[in-house]
Amino acid sequence: MIVDLRSDTVTRPTEAMRQAMIMAEVGDDVYGEDPSVIALERRVAELLGHQAGLFCATGSLANLLGVRLLVEPGQEVVCDVEAHIARAEMGAHGALGGLTMRTFPSDRGRIDVAEVAKIISPSAGPYLVSTAAVAVENTHNFGGGTVQSLDQLQAVSELCRDHGLGLHLDGARLWNAHVATGTPLIDYGRLCDTVSVCFSKGLGAPVGSVLVADADRIERARVLRKRLGAGWRQAGVLAAAALHALDHHVDRLADDHAAARTFAEAVAENVPEAVDPDAVETNIVIIDTGDRPAGPIAAAAAAQGVRVSVLGARMLRAVTHLDVDAASCAAAGKIIGTLLAVPTSAP
Numbered sequence: 001m002i003v004d005l006r007s008d009t010v011t012r013p014t015e016a017m018r019q020a021m022i023m024a025e026v027g028d029d030v031y032g033e034d035p036s037v038i039a040l041e042r043r044v045a046e047l048l049g050h051q052a053g054l055f056c057a058t059g060s061l062a063n064l065l066g067v068r069l070l071v072e073p074g075q076e077v078v079c080d081v082e083a084h085i086a087r088a089e090m091g092a093h094g095a096l097g098g099l100t101m102r103t104f105p106s107d108r109g110r111i112d113v114a115e116v117a118k119i120i121s122p123s124a125g126p127y128l129v130s131t132a133a134v135a136v137e138n139t140h141n142f143g144g145g146t147v148q149s150l151d152q153l154q155a156v157s158e159l160c161r162d163h164g165l166g167l168h169l170d171g172a173r174l175w176n177a178h179v180a181t182g183t184p185l186i187d188y189g190r191l192c193d194t195v196s197v198c199f200s201k202g203l204g205a206p207v208g209s210v211l212v213a214d215a216d217r218i219e220r221a222r223v224l225r226k227r228l229g230a231g232w233r234q235a236g237v238l239a240a241a242a243l244h245a246l247d248h249h250v251d252r253l254a255d256d257h258a259a260a261r262t263f264a265e266a267v268a269e270n271v272p273e274a275v276d277p278d279a280v281e282t283n284i285v286i287i288d289t290g291d292r293p294a295g296p297i298a299a300a301a302a303a304q305g306v307r308v309s310v311l312g313a314r315m316l317r318a319v320t321h322l323d324v325d326a327a328s329c330a331a332a333g334k335i336i337g338t339l340l341a342v343p344t345s346a347p
């Protein structure tokens, strides 16, 4: 038995998705002539209440472009200390976008408008870096699949508008937030100037993200994307996978959320201090390994067919997805829980 819970990116396209890819109508997307890409961009823009969309190879690229549209070189974006854009995008925003970043603290990634208000520095004059945008993440990856409160997002959106700041939403897993809360996607979308969403996570497509914004901004993003060497041609074969995922893989995210909880309960049965199943909001479970280093626990689990990510010295992450079911998640949780329950050193 192999249960791969390292990430929801490990899914392989289903037979039906592969069929949709084979049948996709395609054209040259750099010429703006790929009907499947155009259909996907329009559909996602509409879902999020924006004018236009841009299909990108990765979420990192969609975030890079989304933030760059709001922040000029030499200005700053502010985000929380665990943000994917700050930690997991290889410094792209600074290295390629020419901007700086400051971070504010958060509780498991949960955004608090008071912290944002404290840190922003709009129109800072000739001595300090001016804040041009705020970036938020929903659900929050390193926070453990945390869903942002709509009230806080609304408050942050108002704060940004009051101060003339842009607001970018890293919505790689916005689908999960939508399914977990029932909040319509458009209610999230209309609070923000730019939004990125991923198809290669819980939605199970092999590749792809879409950035949405107003039409002028997306036109600029198209130029910036090409400048980065990331224009692509018959990308419709990939857009078809994303369209298929929108039709078939959104509602079922509820199964992933239930499986994550099942996994957490199985871990907690042996080691209640390692994880609180009630804190599992979506498809990500963060496990606190206590006084045990996380690396050897992950290695021992892998030897028994359970793969999880090491996220910190004492922190493991498990992510449920399309290719694992509740029963295997329960079995995996039991294996992790049993490993954690073994005393550190034999008497």
Ligand SMILES: *Cc1c(COP(=O)(O)O)cnc(C)c1O
Pocket (backbone or CB within 6 Å): 057, 058, 059, 060, 061, 063, 084, 085, 137, 139, 140, 141, 170, 172, 173, 198, 200, 201, 209
């Ligand atoms: C996965 C992820 C991304 C994008 O990652 P890519 O690997 O570049 O597609 C962006 N933000 C968050 C929160 C993510 O989890």
